[in-house]
Amino acid sequence: MQEPTGSTRSPLQQTSMQAKVAEELRQMIISGELPPGSSLSEMALSQNFGVSRTPIREALKQLQIEGLVEVRPRVGTFVAVPSRREITELFQMKELFEGAAARLLALRGNVPEVEQLDAAMRAADEAVRKGDPERYEELVHEFHDLIVVGADNSKLQAHYRTLMNQLAYARLVRTSLAQPGRLSESDHEHHHVLDLIRAKDGDGAERVMREHVRRSHQALMAEMDKERYGS
CATH class of the missing domain: 1.20.120.530 (GntR ligand-binding domain-like)
Structure with a gap:
């Protein structure tokens, strides 16, 4: 459910939400539901997951570290396409x-x-x-x-x-x-x-x-x- 505008979460809640979003996105990439090269819009993901953009952004950073996501400066964020x-x-x-x-x-x-x-x-x-x-x-x-x-x-x-x-x-x-x-x-x-x-x-x-x-x-x-x- 979309969190109310102006709502605040504790740091612990933010971390928990980030981990949940990261795991769901990870499984969507691994399974192929999100194929290589797919665009990952923070705004669209925020709406789909019903959360603010902060946990989305942090989850994407984690997946970038894992090699599943590629960030192209001034272009966008995408599911990594392995060479x-x-x-x-x-x-x-x-x-x-x-x-x-x-x-x-x-x-x-x-x-x-x-x-x-x-x-x-x-x-x-x-x-x-x-x-x-x-x-x-x-x-x-x-x-x-x-x-x-x-x-x-x-x-x-x-x-x-x-x-x-x-x-x-x-x-x-x-x-x-x-x-x-x-x-x-x-x-x-x-x-x-x-x-x-x-x-x-x-x-x-x-x-x-x-x-x-x-x-x-x-x-x-x-x-x-x-x-x-x-x-």
Whole structure:
């Protein structure tokens, strides 16, 4: 609801409102609801969220720090459009984080996350059989998230979350899975990673997880080139 004209909020309320606005905008960008290049007008956002422009401005500053928003002086504020180099660098970091997470999870043995991965893979197999990329996309996020959580390393998890926000990963997964044959390839690669985790093979789990991330990156770039050049 629009706050009354002339109303005042305590500093604590302003901070809370800023955090809420930042989180909602963050999710809208990550999901693709606000696509790359979208204009972010403080006035329009203020009206949409029913708040003053101050928490909007502060939220946008926070998202700029996270790499999700780009401010162009004397032009405006926009959802960031990552360059190919930025995407490549972020995927290189993703490979390191997820490879390490797979190793750590494998070394922990039969922990609850391993059983949850089994359940996620059964659901993913069904999505592949039905040719349901939307459902499979959801399960991709669940699979990778379970591996990172299962690593049981809070520092790794915190840095990984920041990286995933910068990647706007959901949108990129959707693009990579559009590559012909990638759905079943991705599912097979996930099974290989899980087999090595269950075998408590930390070296193998890290190696195969890193290979999987590289293949995902390759599929993404190939599909982006197809969209760009129309081939």
